[in-house]
Amino acid sequence: MADLSTQPAAIREAFLASLDWWREAGVEEHVSDTPSGWLKSREEAAPGPTAVEETAIAPAPAAEPVRKGALSRFLADADRASHPGDPGEWPESLEKFRTWWMESDQVDAPGAFPRVAPHGLSQAEAMLVIDQPQANDEGTLLGGPAGTLANNMLRAMGIAQDERYVASLLPRHTLRPDWKAVGEAGYGKLLLHHIALAAPKRLIVCGERIWSLLAHETAQDPGALTISAGEFGNVPAFAIPDLPTLLRNPAKRAQTWTRWLDWNESPR
Numbered sequence: 001m002a003d004l005s006t007q008p009a010a011i012r013e014a015f016l017a018s019l020d021w022w023r024e025a026g027v028e029e030h031v032s033d034t035p036s037g038w039l040k041s042r043e044e045a046a047p048g049p050t051a052v053e054e055t056a057i058a059p060a061p062a063a064e065p066v067r068k069g070a071l072s073r074f075l076a077d078a079d080r081a082s083h084p085g086d087p088g089e090w091p092e093s094l095e096k097f098r099t100w101w102m103e104s105d106q107v108d109a110p111g112a113f114p115r116v117a118p119h120g121l122s123q124a125e126a127m128l129v130i131d132q133p134q135a136n137d138e139g140t141l142l143g144g145p146a147g148t149l150a151n152n153m154l155r156a157m158g159i160a161q162d163e164r165y166v167a168s169l170l171p172r173h174t175l176r177p178d179w180k181a182v183g184e185a186g187y188g189k190l191l192l193h194h195i196a197l198a199a200p201k202r203l204i205v206c207g208e209r210i211w212s213l214l215a216h217e218t219a220q221d222p223g224a225l226t227i228s229a230g231e232f233g234n235v236p237a238f239a240i241p242d243l244p245t246l247l248r249n250p251a252k253r254a255q256t257w258t259r260w261l262d263w264n265e266s267p268r
Contacts, residue, residue: 084108084190094122094197101171113173116141118194120165123232127200128154129191130243131207132170132177141166146243153246154204157260165198167191169210179209188213192227199232207242238263 085106091097101107102115116133119141128150136144142151154164169191170177191214195203205211214237215225226234240246240256 084186087186087189087193090190090193092197097194097197107171108174111172111174114139115171116168116173118165118167118198120198121162122165122198124165124198124200125163126154126157126159126202126204127165127167127195127198127235128204129195129206129210130166130168131209132168133173135173137173141168142243146247149243149247156257157264165200167194167198169213183213183216188217192217195227195235196229196232199229200235203227203235203237205237205239207245208239209242211237211239 085104091100098117102117107115113133113135116137116139120127130142133141134144134146137147141147150166151161155161169187170182191210205214211225214227218225218227225237225239227237229235238260240260241249241252246253246256
């Protein structure tokens, strides 16, 4: 190695180069093989509090009020005794119910999306219930990608197109609905009334929101739920994840199919 002891400039340059090398290696501080200063001595006095200059604390900005959608404002209207409408005045035939569902001001408030009618025949092999129409449904429930999935699923279950009844808990697509308020308002009771009028042989409920709502309204164990259809007897109900979840999750689709096979073959 060259002798740099008589060349101060060269010594300085070599020292700086070595520092740069260690920085490149990720070492920022001096280290030693001998541990020192890892723990403070117990006898070492803790530093006393430092004087803090008093400063005025600015008040926190006021929280912006939560913007309510049309449905939430409709349900919060104190002038309305019950929503959606008086149960004693709900239509007593499926045909009249469908007309009321599409036309009555008591069902919900006007919104950005149109109401979508249920479709199918009464006493169908199965009634499929979703929480609300999809944003891309155009005049028909499940007219978009979710409808393709539902159609394929029902066909695989052996339920033909003319053996289905399709309905929703809410009449129109609603952005960020307050589901707790929906349940408290009476939409669960309205759905039970709708099921009784449709009188299907089986009920397929899409989504935890509807499933828990029906279980609450009927005070039943969600694992073995049956819905009364009046003179047509009780309707066994099968719960599946909501259709958007099934669309994006192949594992959920496989689990749902396995559960369906077990449920459909079990005695009821």
